[in-house]
Amino acid sequence: MTDLVRIPPNLQAVADAAGVHRSTASRALNPATRHLVAGDVAGRIIETARQLGYRRDAIAASLRTGRSRLVGVVVPDIANPVFGPILRGIESALASAGYSCLLANVGRDEAEQMRLVEELMERRVDGLILATARKDDPVLGACLDAGTPTVLVNRAEERERASAVVSDDRAGMILAVRHLASLGHRRIGHLAGPQDLSTGALRREGFVAAIRQLGLADENAWIEAAAYTREAGEVAAAEILSRFDVTAIAAANDLLALGAYRAVAARGLRCPADISIVGHNDMPLVDMVEPPLTTIRISHLRMGEEAARLLLRGIESPGSKPERIVTEPELVRRASTAPPR
Amino acid sequence: MTDLVRIPPNLQAVADAAGVHRSTASRALNPATRHLVAGDVAGRIIETARQLGYRRDAIAASLRTGRSRLVGVVVPDIANPVFGPILRGIESALASAGYSCLLANVGRDEAEQMRLVEELMERRVDGLILATARKDDPVLGACLDAGTPTVLVNRAEERERASAVVSDDRAGMILAVRHLASLGHRRIGHLAGPQDLSTGALRREGFVAAIRQLGLADENAWIEAAAYTREAGEVAAAEILSRFDVTAIAAANDLLALGAYRAVAARGLRCPADISIVGHNDMPLVDMVEPPLTTIRISHLRMGEEAARLLLRGIESPGSKPERIVTEPELVRRASTAPPR
DNA sequence: CGATTTTGTGCAATCGATTGCAGCGATCTT
């Protein structure tokens, strides 16, 4: 009855109990090296380990091997519905390869971001996934300088110094504008996202390109929202409505689109009767809002999975070329868009 | 120019460069032990470390100290909007205490849950936060047996063998039913959550209690949904509508409530004109659905923060009594409830 | 049957930081 505070068995204890050397026990317990040990001996060791309730110490193993099987995941806001699916995709792909996620939630403050990444490095993460990239991201620079394999997800840089998994934001916005044009809209405004993010900039580019391609009026009818939030969307949408004579708004993001719903209502207009609105992302629940939001669907889950896979490849074979995976967005027609009156 | 693959400096290197012993460098670099070192020497060491770009190896430190400053966080589904805020609360509270989150997303399979927790233990987490607890949870049992400080969040067990942070689910549902009764509803149904979860069971209890307190009809007018999803909600709500003659439905969860919207529409009824519906959680966006959902608000962010704080306390002072924090839910009136016709 | 290869196990160094203990010189006490 002296096991009140039982000291957990280590490899030495297992080896002693099985009557072999530490090193033999280590080999027997590791599937990758098990073939070096005689079958019966390995069996005995494994059984002894089980009986003693032996649990491998990943920390000690990491110290010796230099690999932590840990990946740092940096997101701008876990509470934002689009990052949930991304995170889940990352987590599941990593878990099935024996890696775990170290989660870091960061604000927009760059110094803070640096501090957090630094802390992840101290923990000797084998790699990093950043969902926070700006168009020219100093944090990414720091990761690369440190020689840590890094992958961007959702947002990317312009230059390709790191692997990235993104949606084709430009094409997505073109899809949105074409849809509006096909309904008969000729005067379309763009509720743009923050221009220092690739999503914001590329979707705006897509907007301009689509307007030109289709020979529509005023490729400059866009306003940049201060952030990807409903509140910022409402403010910017109000400005679009007051400054431009448009019948439709293509928003860079679903939250912005929902903000636009408010601005439209505030002016006594109705969607889609007076103003059509199309979003971007197809977040959970936007099919239930009123009117159900027409939007551009992005598979965030798959993006997360692909990012994890890319990172794992980068970890296995260091020095491999950066790769870019671009997923195809898709138009989801609901009820927030209709022909102009 | 031989620093192509520069070997990162360790403590020894810093000590050598500063002309002191490893141990002195260690003490100087650690704020908690810095006072043991002469001011000028400490300054020199810190400066040398900075110049060399020294980065402390948390793995090695963990091995020596036995503390990893890592907390395992187990959630049932990161993509579910309620867990985002919880996670953010946990992360921010932990981060400000120097701890990081190891994220594990698990399904309902118990063996898989055990495997994942086992893996977290191998990584020598200092504590665990489970958002997955069932009413009698074997996984929690395993954590407790292993002597790992563990805190439950959002869902709890009946017996108090571990600290927990939950909403007052019973009171929340009473709030919902009273609200309906105050509008004049007398025949109310309950769209219950899974009964093996504390949230599902307690909210149902609250429903029964409220019906009795208010002297209303049929405390048995409830159906259990198979899961907290819109689909399961739609199925169960359809059954309620076909089996009971009710004018209102109190749902155990917002997603279930949204499923009920569908079921109501499918029967050619309207909400709230024909059937009032109240949800639970106040998830993001439920204020934008049609009709805007009347629901019970729970501060998931704060729950996450409190859980982290409780865990930190448990880590600091092992063997302390389990504690339970119950947050007060609040009714949010929107447009899905109205007087019966 | 001797020589050679194969197979299996043990030995000991190693990863990098932390910390109890001892020792040294300087200051303080009586």
Next chain:
DNA sequence: AAGATCGCTGCAATCGATTGCACAAAATCG
């Protein structure tokens, strides 16, 4: 002035697993 105290630094053990190398025993070959 001898002894006690204090502040600072160095020494060396330690955490637990992994792995290159050496070596012995067994198996194979000519």
